[in-house]
Amino acid sequence: MFLNLRINMLDLLIALSKGIDLVSPELAGHHRRVAYIALRLAREAGLSKEGQSEVFVAGLVHDSGALEDTKNLVDFEASSIHLQGHAEVGFHLLKDFQPLAQVAKIVRHHHAHWAETRSEDIPLASHIVHLADRIAILVDYDQCVLSQVPSILKRISDHEGGRFMPELVQVFRHMARKEVFWLYLKNIDSFFSRVDPESSYNIELNNEQLLALSDLFRVIIDFRCQFTSSHSYCVGEIAETLAAYNGYSENELAIMRVAxxxxxxxxxxxxxxxxxxxGKLDPAERLLxxxxxxxxxDILGQIKSLGPLHDWAAFHHERLDGNGYPFHLSGAQLPLGSRIMAVADIFTALVEDRPYRKGLDLEEARSIMLNLSDEGGIDARLVGLLFSHSTEVFDRLVKARELTDTKYREFRLMINATKAALDPQASAQPLEPRYG
Ligand SMILES: [Fe+2]
Ligand SMILES: [Fe+2]
Ligand SMILES: [Fe+2]
Structure with a gap:
């Protein structure tokens, strides 16, 4: 099968921005709301179409560097020192994916105070995202939004010429007169059902770009914690290996890695x-x-043209006997790619260290997986295939870990250096990856 997914980059970024929202309940809808406000400010301020597109996408990913410190993000009074760290980390995450290189520069300065940084070369777009972000967190979305407008205008105006660029605050005051601005902000799904298709990010990703963009999000997902730092990469590696044994084409193997x-x-x-x-999770923690x-x-389901990628990624905890979660699909509903992902995920998890135990050896993993396939949970043929090539599979896993461990170490060094530069009192995070 020739697989070319024709996934739209803007569509993908909008959906994945909901993933970044998940890190804190208070951030629900936050990235799309900041993108929306920033786009409105950029239009009113007369930015070019290109500039508007950049500001919009920067809004969608602006807090992608907030992997651990999320409590300050929604605090209007938080100091710029406490907010600058995640902006810098976000820059480093995004900068090497060429289509987002300019967006990365905007993200880097999205908490820069206007008055303090006037002598520096801060993009206007960063000031726009900064103002949009602060407007977005002032709204209580559970209450009538229109009744909050006077107090929000006052809080923003209090910082005109200080935190915020005066010209942008004027633009905001002009926009704020229109109820429709606030009503779309509250009903953000309605706005996103009619996003401007003229955006310069409205482009089709080829498989190479899709892989690079998914790799960027993999780092956001895995590098939050030492114990997950190599997980998704290794799952992709094992899934790709199993898919190759099953005769998948080059394109399909790339899509399996994205999944x-x-x-x-x-x-x-x-x-x-x-x-x-x-220690082991308690029942409430396990449910969460x-x-x-x-x-x-839910996130992947919102991306158009995802083809089999959706099922391969989203059904990795389903089981052939219907005892998986959350859909309790049966074997007949699980395509080979989903079965491969489930086997790859279980194998990777078993041989990985956990905070409370070391990774199992190959024999222990094999015995557990044979039990699971005997019970009818996972595909016995795939388990047989995996362990009949166990030397090669394990070799690939070890190489994949070495690669991600090096990246994880570099990433932690960068975060620690960023923190130390901003706040010499800040405590450093451990550098050692699990298999270092
Ligand atoms: Fe931020
Ligand atoms: Fe934010
Ligand atoms: Fe999972």
Whole structure:
């Protein structure tokens, strides 16, 4: 089968921005709301179409660097020192994906105070995203939005010429007169059902770009915590290996890797203290952890033209006997690609270290997986295939870990250096990856 998905980049970024929202309940809809306000400000301020597109996409991904410190994001009074860290991390995450290189520069300065940085070369677009972000967090979306307008205008105007560029605050005051601005802000899904198709990000991704963009999100998903730092990459590696044994084409193998990169995007909803818990999860924590499979399906389900990628990634916790979650699909409803992903995910998880145990050896993993296939949960043929090539599979897994461990170490060094530069009192995070 020749597989060319024709996925639209803007469509993908809009959906994946909902994944970044998951890291805190207070951020629900946040990235799309900031993108919407920023686009309106950019239009009113007379930016070019290109500039508007950049500002919009920067809004969609602006807090992608907030992997751990989320409590300050929605605090209007938080100091710029406490907010600058995630902006810098976001820049480093995004900068190497060429179509987002300009967006990365905007994200880097999205908490820069206007008065303090006037002598620096801060893009106008960063000031726009900054103002949009602060407007977005001032709204209480559970209350009537129109009744909040006077107080929001006052809080923003209090910082005109200080935190915020005066010309932009004027533009905002002009926009704020229109009820429709606020009503779309509250009903953000309605706005996004009619996003301007003229955006310069409204382009079809080829498989290479799709893989690179999914890789960027994989880092956001996995690098929050030492114990997941190589997970999605290794799942993609094992799934690709199994798919190759099953005769998948080059294009399909690339899509399988993308599915591996994104299969746990819903895990962004799991708090760090649960991911790092030094012991088995209690029942409530386990239930919350298991919701991640739903959120992966929910996010990926909103992307058009995803083809088989959706089922390969979203059904990785389904079981052939209907005892998986969250859909309880049966074997007849699970395509080979989904079965491959389930086997790859279980194998990777078993041989991975957990906070409370070391990774199992191959024999232990084999015995558990044979039990699972005997019970009818996972595909016995795939388990047989995996262990009949166990030396090659394990070799690939070890190489994949080495690669991600090096990247994880570099990433932590960058975060620690960023924190230290901003706040010398900040404590450094551990550098050692699990298999370092
Ligand atoms: Fe931010
Ligand atoms: Fe934000
Ligand atoms: Fe999972």
């Amino acid at each position: 591996g990169n994104l299969h746990d995007i819903g895990k962004l909803i799991v708090p760090l203290d649960i991911l790092n818990k030094d 952890m298991n919701t991640h499979a739903f959120h992966t399906a």
